[in-house]
Amino acid sequence: MAEAAIHQEPEHSAADDAMLLPEDPNYERCQALGKLSQVRLYRRRWLILAVVCVLNSSNAMLWISFAPVADLASINLKCSLDTVNYLSLVYLVISIPIGFFASWLLDTLGLNYAIIISSWLNMTGSIVRSASAVTFINTGRSNLVYLFVGQSICAVAQPLVIFVPAKLAAVWFPEHQRATANMIASMSNPFGIFLANILSPVIVSRDKDLPILHCVYGIPAVLACILATAGVHEKAPPTPPSLSAGNSASEPFFAGLKQLIKNKAYIIIMICFGSGLGIFTAFSAFLEQILCFNGYSNFISGLCGALFIVFGAIGALLCGLYVDRTKKFTEVVKICFALTALTVIVFAVVSNLKKVAPLLVVICSLLGFFGFAIYPIAMELAVECSYPVGEGSSTGLAFISGQVQGLIYMVVFQSLTKPYAASPLSSCGKNQTEIYDWSIATLVMAGICSVAACIFIIFFHTDYKRLKAELASEKEKHEDEDQLVQA
16 A cells, blocks of 8 residues: 655665664664654545545534525524524534543544544434424424534534544645645635535525525535545554654643643644634624625625635645745744734725625635635644644644634624614515624624734744654664664
């Protein structure tokens, strides 16, 4: 299965090791050199990456499925808009305590357990959600019970799969592909949001179409479970793809958490990245409600949400490839963070204007381009500044920070909305008697994003500890080669 060897060692082989006895002074050096020479790549890393992408996309689709059609969903379910919003909010509430368990499982038991367990939870949750559309088993408000139970099960799966990309990139991919692999796996989550923003308004054109949505979104959940169960069996390749992947110096879980708490650079990225993640979570969940107040249809909201993701994927791809070549993690994140804050400010102003749909589409595209470029690179940066702490712990704690802040922001933003009597200019559902003005909430959103960007740009400084460790290992390996040749 070996695809290519990263390092060629013509001067030294396993046969040479066999000729040396343990008491020989060069024995330990030969053993270390032999391990480093076995740095190889395996084609099945792409299969595992594909499984993670399908699973991540499916989980995101289930999370945000109701947000693009919140008005029609509230009519079908005979509940308020706040109740529909809670279907998204439950992900944040549950993922916070589960996140610590997910970090432990990923760093202690390994990738395969995290991927398989999350795939089964994700599929089970989608099936339970679908039960809400089965008429003969629903009595009274039991359809909401099935929805919330199903969403809760899917929410348990979210941290298990969303923490995976950095670990997958570190364990299965070489140094020159890590940022790209992390980008692909990470962006599969917003890609699922993109699909939901496109598919939900198309599927649910009337409130009676809501049951069809459950069936359509259940298909990728079942597919992801089948692929994960059949195709993911190893937590790591037989031989490491990079020098740091072969290093067994990763800190134990609780010792790693203590190190993270004492790491100033990591605390800054945890808070600032978490703030950005929380803002983007609220933005994705509330976009349709923000725009409908000023008369923008579900189609326009869905288009804005879709282009937000599409251009985000483009930005993440370009920045990921650039960082893989240059290793300028900090510079790229700081520039993108500043441009994201400026774009959120513009959105807060323009979203309160009427009949400027083309301008809103452009703004949402730019917001995605700059904002999502931060996402995978910040994860790599969190690993770099906290090495040798395990990737599951360093990325997991940052995501937990994002979930906590996202939960707070969603509650705060909803509390800042102003209720208005339904207007013929509004597109917020024909049967609603009350709509909400989000102008203050969007301005607060812009302020929070700007403060986070300023803190990160001014105060964040770090060494790239993992890259330094790899360079040191490479240097030591060459020194060992020279000494063995001389011996």
